Each structure stands twice: as structure tokens, then as C-alpha cells.
Amino acid sequence: xxxxxxxxxxxxxxxxxxxxxxxxxxxxxxxxxxxxxxxxxxxxxxxxxxxxxxxxxxxxxxxxxxxxxxxxxxxxxxxxxxxxxxxxxxxxxxxxxxxxxxxxxxxxxxxxxxxx
Amino acid sequence: xxxxxxxxxxxxxxxxxxxxxxxxxxxxxxxxxxxxxxxxxxxxxxxxxxxxxxxxxxxxxxxxxxxxxxxxxxxxxxxxxxxxxxxxxxxxxxxxxxxxxxxxxxxxxxxxxx
Numbered sequence: 087x088x089x090x091x092x093x094x095x096x097x098x099x100x101x102x103x104x105x106x107x108x109x110x111x112x113x114x115x116x117x118x119x120x121x122x123x124x125x126x127x128x129x130x131x132x133x134x135x136x137x138x139x140x141x142x143x144x145x146x147x148x149x150x151x152x153x154x155x156x157x158x159x160x161x162x163x164x165x166x167x168x169x170x171x172x173x174x175x176x177x178x179x180x181x182x183x184x185x186x187x188x189x190x191x192x193x194x195x196x197x198x199x200x201x202x
Numbered sequence: 203x204x205x206x207x208x209x210x211x212x213x214x215x216x217x218x219x220x221x222x223x224x225x226x227x228x229x230x231x232x233x234x235x236x237x238x239x240x241x242x243x244x245x246x247x248x249x250x251x252x253x254x255x256x257x258x259x260x261x262x263x264x265x266x267x268x269x270x271x272x273x274x275x276x277x278x279x280x281x282x283x284x285x286x287x288x289x290x291x292x293x294x295x296x297x298x299x300x301x302x303x304x305x306x307x308x309x310x311x312x313x314x315x316x
Contacts, residue, residue, distance in 0.1 A: 090244075122307070128309055128310075129206075129307040129308050129310050130245070130292065131307075132304055132305070132306070135304065176244050176245070188235055188250055188258075188294070188296050188305060189235065189260075190235075190245070190247060190294075190305065192244030192245050192246070194243060195243070
């Protein structure tokens with residue numbers, strides 16, 4: 087069974103500061119990992135995904151994440167926060183390959199607040 | 203190229219009623235999944251359809267059922283609605299075949315049960 091734990095339901099940063107959103111996963115098989123962003127009253131938009139290629143993954147809007155197998159982590163970072171980054175962020179895991187692909191298990195989400 | 207489209211965007215139903223939500227996948231995608239997102243929670247997988255058959259199912263009761271049509275569009279049906287069914291219902295689509303394909307989500311259908 088897969089699971090995702092996002093540490094910190096709320097994270098607050100100042101504009102221009104480093105953004106770090108934490109995600110730890112559990113999976114019995116090699117995982118695919120995803121970060122999605124959700125703006126108020128909207129669906130989910132993919133920020134980036136790890137699919138067993140490079141462990142450092144670059145996504146949209148300046149975000150990146152590093153897959154660390156030894157730590158079972160996939161933390162999301164952005165060097166400099168912008169006001170438009172304020173949203174809820176979800177980490178998700180899927181089994182690599184096979185018919186289980188496409189079944190995402192999500193974390194509880196982290197609400198990012200950016201202060202001027 | 204239209205992405206994943208869902209209808210209706212908002213609806214209100216009474217306990218005990220039935221509801222049908224609709225989803226058109228992104229062009230070229232043949233696999234459709236449905237998720238339930240309760241307020242303040244992450245999305246939870248309901249089920250997935252491929253080739254008009256339910257291929258995977260999450261931990262949801264039989265009151266939740268679905269269908270996929272030959273054009274790959276899909277419906278989610280919920281019978282005997284409970285107050286706890288109030289949530290955002292998200293449809294996601296992806297192409298079959300190569301693992302690692304991006305999964306795209308629609309804007310969702312907000313269901314309120316009163």
C-alpha cells in the first residue's frame with residue numbers, strides 16, 4: 087500500500103524567501119511521485135513529476151523537487167517565493183508501471199501563504 | 203486543445219437523491235479516473251476506467267458507480283446521497299501505454315448534499 091505524508095499543513099514565507107514543502111512517501115514498489123498545486127476553487131495543476139529518471143526534477147514556475155530514496159522523501163522547493171505562489175500544494179505517489187498507474191495517493195496538502 | 207472538462211460545475215442535491223457527474227478527457231487520453239476531495243483534504247481515488255471497464259477501485263461503497271463511453275468520456279453516479287458525500291469531485295485523464303505519462307485534472311464538480 088502507498089501513502090504520503092506532508093509535514094506541515096500550513097507554511098508561511100515572506101516574498102523572496104525560500105519555499106520548502108516537505109513530502110515523505112511509503113511504497114512497496116518503485117514509485118512515481120508528483121507535486122500538484124491547487125488554487126482556490128480550481129482543479130489540480132501538475133507542477134512536476136519524478137518517473138525514475140533524474141532525481142532532481144525541475145517543474146513549472148521555478149519549482150523543483152529532489153527524490154531521495156534513502157529518506158523516502160520528495161520535498162518541493164523554490165528559491166524565491168512570489169505572491170502568486172500562494173495556493174495549496176499536494177504531493178502524490180503512484181506505482182510505477184502496470185495497471186496501477188494512474189491511481190494517485192495524495193497527501194493531506196500544505197497551504198502556502200506568502201507575505202509581502 | 204481542450205483539457206479535461208467536467209459538468210456541472212456546481213450542484214445541490216438532497217439526501218437520498220442520486221447524482222450523475224460527467225467528464226470529457228483530454229484529447230488523446232483513453233483512461234479516466236475519478237477522485238473525491240472533501241473540504242480540507244487531499245483527493246481520494248474512487249475508481250478508474252479504461253476500455254469502458256472499471257480497472258481499479260478505491261475504498262468507496264457500491265453507491266458510487268461509473269461508466270465510460272466509446273468516445274472515452276465518463277460518468278460518475280452516486281446513489282442514496284449522504285451529507286458526507288458533499289465534496290469536490292475531480293476527473294483525471296491520462297493516455298494508456300507508457301508509464302509516467304502526465305495525469306491531467308479537470309476543474310471539478312462541487313456537490314453539496316443538504
